[in-house]
Amino acid sequence: MKTIAILASGNGTNAENIARAIQKKKVKASLALIFSNKRDAKVLDRAKKLNVPYVSFEVKDFESREAYESQLIKLLQAEKVDVIVLAGYMLLVGDAFIQAFKNRILNIHPSLLPAFKGTHAIQEAYDYGVRVSGVTVHFVEPALDSGPIILQKEVPLRDGESVQDFESRIHKVEYELYPKALQLVVSDKCSVRGRKVIIKK
Numbered sequence: 001m002k003t004i005a006i007l008a009s010g011n012g013t014n015a016e017n018i019a020r021a022i023q024k025k026k027v028k029a030s031l032a033l034i035f036s037n038k039r040d041a042k043v044l045d046r047a048k049k050l051n052v053p054y055v056s057f058e059v060k061d062f063e064s065r066e067a068y069e070s071q072l073i074k075l076l077q078a079e080k081v082d083v084i085v086l087a088g089y090m091l092l093v094g095d096a097f098i099q100a101f102k103n104r105i106l107n108i109h110p111s112l113l114p115a116f117k118g119t120h121a122i123q124e125a126y127d128y129g130v131r132v133s134g135v136t137v138h139f140v141e142p143a144l145d146s147g148p149i150i151l152q153k154e155v156p157l158r159d160g161e162s163v164q165d166f167e168s169r170i171h172k173v174e175y176e177l178y179p180k181a182l183q184l185v186v187s188d189k190c191s192v193r194g195r196k197v198i199i200k201k
Contacts, residue, residue, distance in 0.1 A: 002029045002082040002186040007089040008036055012043025014087035014108060014174060019050050021179035029186040032079040035072070037091055065094065073100045083185055085178075086140065090119075095142055103148075103192050105140040106185065108178050110170045112136060112152055117145035122170055126163045132156050133166075135173045137181035139192065148197045150190060151181045 004022065008015040015034055021027045034047040034054045047054035055075060062068040073096065076084065086093075086107040098105065111121040113136040118124075125133040134154040141147040155170050184190050189200040 003032050003080055004029045004083050004085060004182070004186070005032050005076050005079065005081040006034045006085045006087050008034065008041065008043040008087045009038050009090040010041055010043065010088045012036075012041065012046045012088065013171070014178060015043050015085075016046045016050065017175045018085055018087060018178060018182065019047075019052055021182075023050070027179050027183045027186060029083070029182070032076075032081055035075070037068075037089070043088075059091070066096070069094050069097050073097060076101070083182070085182060087178075092142075092144060093140060098140060098142060103139050104185075106150070106178075106182060107138055107140050107145070107147070108174055108181075109136045109138070109145050110167075110174065112154065113138065113145055113149060122167045123163060126157065126166055130157055133170065135170060135177050137177055139197070148192050148195050150184065150197050150199075151177055153177050 006015045006018055019031055022029055022031045031052055034043060034052050036043050036056045037058055039056045044054050044056060059065055059068045082104060084101055084105045111125055112134040116125045132154050134152055136149055137151045138149045139147040153173050155173055157166055184199060191198045
């Protein structure tokens with residue numbers, strides 16, 4: 001059974017959803033810990049309520065960003081973490097971190113990548129007037145919101161729909177898609193060939 005760690009910076013709804021999926025055996029893995037780079041992040045309160053171990057330290061605690069990531073790598077390696085789930089982790093992970101966990105770091109993004117990268121994807125897609133946006137789960141590479149795509153699901157924009165309602169429906173799809181993609185990874189059904197993720201039946 002694979003061991004998971006969740007990295008999050010904020011509210012932690014996706015982190016809680018993943019944790020609950022593991023507790024309910026929808027994702028067949030063990031959850032070592034939830035980590036946050038913000039000591040006051042709400043995700044840590046969620047971890048407490050779920051009885052999940054949690055750790056927090058911040059970049060400002062260290063001499064450099066590299067020293068911060070080195071400590072994080074040591075923490076995850078000490079916990080024998082196999083797969084890392086980014087769930088609203090608002091720092092770009094560095095090259096050393098990615099090399100330490102090559103093709104074992106997952107991220108979720110609220111658009112159909114490569115469209116609308118970055119932190120305001122839903123608003124930007126809405127303002128652009130798209131007919132369809134969606135959700136992407138992908139492996140992490142150094143460039144922002146790049147990396148081979150594991151799963152995607154479309155979310156159509158309804159005529160006259162508010163951006164708030166559009167965002168709400170996208171989040172519902174996130175809660176469905178992320179555990180599904182994670183289960184594929186922890187059950188060794190995904191292999192990466194170039195930019196493509198091959199999923200075994």
